[in-house]
Amino acid sequence: MVTPRLILVLGDQLSDDLSALREGDSARDVVVMAEVQAETDYVPHHPKKIAFLFAAMRKHAAHLREIGWQVRYTTLDDPENTQSIPGELLRAADATGAQEAIGTEPGEFRLIAALEDGPLPVHLFPDDRFLCGHAEFDAWAEGRKELRMEWFYREMRRKTGLMMEGDKPAGGRWNYDQENRKPPPKGLSCDGPLRHDSDDVTRDVLALVRDRFGNRYGSLDGFWFATDRTGALAALDHFIGQSLPHFGDYQDAMVKGQPFLHHAILSVYMNAGLLGWREVCEAAEAAWKAGDVPINAAEGFIRQIIGWREYIRGIYFREGPDYTLRNVLGADRDLPEFYWSGDTDMRCMNECITATMEEAYAHHIQRLMVTGNFALLAGIDPHQVHEWYLVVYADAYEWVESPNVIGMSQFADGGVVGSKPYVSGGNYINRMSDYCKSCSYVVSRKAGEDACPFNLLYWNFLDRHRDRFERNPRMAQMYRTWDRMDDDHRRTVLSEGDTILAKLDRGDRV
Known part of the structure; x- marks a missing residue:
């Protein structure tokens, strides 16, 4: 009798075209999938994210069985579950x-280390669902003084041929x-993404998640995510037909009561494996x-991917497992409580x-220029x-979230x-x-009791980090503006900014 191997399929690897499955033998090997507490609790994930992943995992396991795989699936409430x-x-x-x-290689160093240090030998194959592998990226980055996305993006356009006319960009x-x-x-306004009704599998998961995680940050009410590939493809078609034509124009816009525009x-679907980069980009290009779609919208969307x-x-x-601990600006204030309550x-x-509490989602400008900026x-x-x-976003996995936050949003990686x-x-x-x-504050006020906190903290930030940034060519003009201000006004702005920071330290309402 031939000894089987186990094939691990993680919750963000819900793809037929997975390197580990290609290496396996459906007549011999056993696929292992598991809902475990260690993955729900290393940070207290939003209940909508947990529900999406568990429902999608259960359906993907059923799909793998249908196409001939033996699947050993453990639900969270299985009394024999080891929870890791x-x-x-x-x-x-x-x-x-x-x-x-x-x-297939996980997308978080935490889980890679857990598998490498585990009691059973696990061989990990590259995750080739992505366009650019580690060696290719390192080769591109080697010797460059600055790792700017724009130059990388142009290489990916050439590699894929997307929106190219020969060796030139379209247009x-x-x-x-x-x-x-x-x-x-x-x-x-916009009707937003395609909303999906819950079936029996999803309803069972929602009941489980509500029972186990109902007291966490975020609402489970109004769950609408697709939880299988068919639904994800329908969501893609809906976006291409309904929203992509206007995506470029209003990709940075923010409107009250319109979280999606x-x-x-x-x-959410791409990062879990239900959609692939190529089919999404080719749909936009087509x-x-x-x-049906202007070039600015199609190009802007494809660039994001x-x-x-x-x-x-x-x-x-490339930066390694300690990347999330970087803090070149020495920021040490605790996250204000209102990030959890609004x-x-x-x-x-x-x-x-x-x-975000309601939808487990915010778009990139809300993340970067509002919550991240503050x-x-x-x-x-x-x-x-x-x-x-x-914690808060349904599409957040450390490989994509940490460079966006530590690097792009918080400048904690030093550039x-x-x-x-x-x-x-x-x-x-x-x-x-x-x-x-x-707003209760007046955005046009640069100082005074009702001045916008963003105005006061902006100058406070520039002043306390002057040694680092005043010679930055993209920031020098702002320091020249600051230096032209009246001395009394500058002292007032700094003092009132310090007052806001003191309120944050005390936990007072801001």
Whole structure:
């Protein structure tokens, strides 16, 4: 009798075209999938994320059985569940006689280490569902003084041929940001992503998650995610037809009561494996070629996937497991409690946090220029910020989340990802949203009791980090502006900024 091997399939590896499955033999080997407490609890994930993954895992296990695989699946409430991935592999080995396991490389160093140090030998194959492998990214990065995404993106365009005319970019330009990122006009709205009804499998999972995780940050009500590949493909078709035509124009816009606008919300499905980068990008390219989508929208969307998404993954694996601990600015303030409640007088923060609680989602500008911007200005410990983002979003996995937060949002890596910190006062938020119109603070006020905290903290941040940033060519103009201000005004601004920081330290309402 031939001894079987175990094939580990993780919750974010819900793809038929998985390297470990290609290496396996469906007539001999046993697929192992497991819902375990160690993966729900290393940070207290949003219950909607847990529900999405468990329902999608159960359906993918059923699909693998249908196409001929033997699958050993452990539910969270199985009384024999060891509640860890290595523990479930060992239990499966005891039951099947397997002496080894194979898997596809996880997307988090934490889990890679757990498998390498586990009691059963596990051989991990590269995750080739991505466009750019580790060696290719390292070869691109080697010897460069700056690892700028734009240059990487152009290489990926050439490699894939997406929106290329020979060796030239379609339309003669690599990106169309000049046509993108318009402020929202009055009345801007969108129906948002395709919403899916829950079936029996999903309802069973929702009951389990509500019982086990109902007291966590975030609401489980109104669950609408697709939980299988068919639903994810329908969500892709819906986005291409309904929202992509306007995505470029309004990708940075923010509107009260409109958490989605024209964004795709496909990262939830892509990062779990239900959709692949190629089919998503080719659908966008085809819509542009058919004349249904303008070039600025198609290019801007494709850049997010083969440019930014692949670049961020390359940074994560190149920089190593200690990346999330970087803190070059020495930020050490605790994350304010209102990040967990939305209980703040700042309308922009309240809007973005409460929407995140409800939907396990916020779009990239809400993450970068509202919640991330405030944390950076206020000197919040970047590791706490990193863990908050990992908790609250359904599409968050460490490979994609940590470089976006530690690097792009918090500048804690000292400039590996971004050439400057992404900070702004209230004017940017006012220009790109309608939040400020109903805020308790006055965005036009630069000082005084009702001055926007973003305005005060912006100058406070620049002042306390002057030695690091005043020679940065992208920031020098702001220091010249600061230096031209009246001395009394500057002292007032710094003092009032310190008052806000003191309120944060005391836990007072801001």
